[in-house]
Amino acid sequence: xxxxxxxxxxxxxxxxxxxxxxxxxxxxxxxxxxxxxxxxxxxxxxxxxxxxxxxxxxxxxxxxxxxxxxxxxxxxxxxxxxxxxxxxxxxxxxxxxxxxxxxxxxxxxxxxxxx
Numbered sequence: 001x002x003x004x005x006x007x008x009x010x011x012x013x014x015x016x017x018x019x020x021x022x023x024x025x026x027x028x029x030x031x032x033x034x035x036x037x038x039x040x041x042x043x044x045x046x047x048x049x050x051x052x053x054x055x056x057x058x059x060x061x062x063x064x065x066x067x068x069x070x071x072x073x074x075x076x077x078x079x080x081x082x083x084x085x086x087x088x089x090x091x092x093x094x095x096x097x098x099x100x101x102x103x104x105x106x107x108x109x110x111x112x113x114x115x
Contacts, residue, residue, distance in 0.1 A: 001026045002024055002025070002026045002027050002031075002097065002099055002102075002104045003024065003025045003026050003104075004022055004023070004024050004095045004096075004097060004104055004105060004106035004107075005022065005023050005024075005025065005106060005107070006020060006021065006022045006093070006094075006095050006106040006107060006108065006109045007020070007021045007022075007109070008020035008021050008080075008109055009093065009109035009110050009111045010110070010111070010112070011112045011113075011114065012085055012111075012112070012113055013113070013114070013115050014085060014086060014087060014113055014114075014115055015084055015085065016085050016113070017081070017082060017083045017084075017085065018082045018085065018111060019079060019080065019081050019082070020036065020079065020080040020082070020093055020095075020109055020111075021077065021078070021079050021080075022034070022036075022077065022078050022079075022095030022106055023075065023076060023077045024076035024077070024097060024104075025076075027076060027099065030053050030073045030074070030076060031053065031076050031097045031099060032052060032053050032098075033050060033051070033052050033053075033097065033098055034050070034051060034071060034076070034078045034095070034096070034097045035047065035048070035049055035050030035051065035058075035069070035078070035095075035096050035097070036048040036049050036050070036069065036078070036080050036093055036094070036095060036096065037093070037094045037096050038089075038091035038092065038093045038094065038111075039091055039092050039094070040088075040090060040091040040092075043091075045094070046060065047060055048060055048063055048067065048080070048093070049063065049067055049069040049080060050069070050096075051069045051070070051071050051078060053071075053073050057069050062088075063082075063089075066082065066083050066084045066085075067080060067081065067082050067083070068080070068081040068083075069081075078095065080093070082111070085111075085113045086113060087113045087114060088113075089111060089113050090111060090112050090113050090114070091111060092108040092109065092110050092111075093108065093109045093110075093111055094106050094108050094109075
């Protein structure tokens with residue numbers, strides 16, 4: 001059973017930075033795709049960034065140039081470096097990984113951007 005465990009998040013002022021981490025356990029091979037989604041109150045969950053094991057990254061337009069996704073394949077771990085955070089980035093951030101036809105999700109990490 002694949003489990004995704006997140007860490008990081010918290011409260012930060014506008015313009016600040018935060019880093020999220022997510023590690024997968026219960027799997028002995030490298031996950032092809034890992035990524036981050038977020039869900040703000042009253043809104044649908046949306047994709048933020050994703051990265052393949054080959055290093056190909058994709059970002060939502062709203063975070064391009066501010067967020068950077070990275071990963072360590074041998075550890076099935078991904079990171080999300082978030083800079084120049086804005087109040088509209090406030091949301092619960094979820095780690096996501098599809099594997100053998102199933103979608104796995106982390107427990108969620110709250111990110112609040114407020115002065």
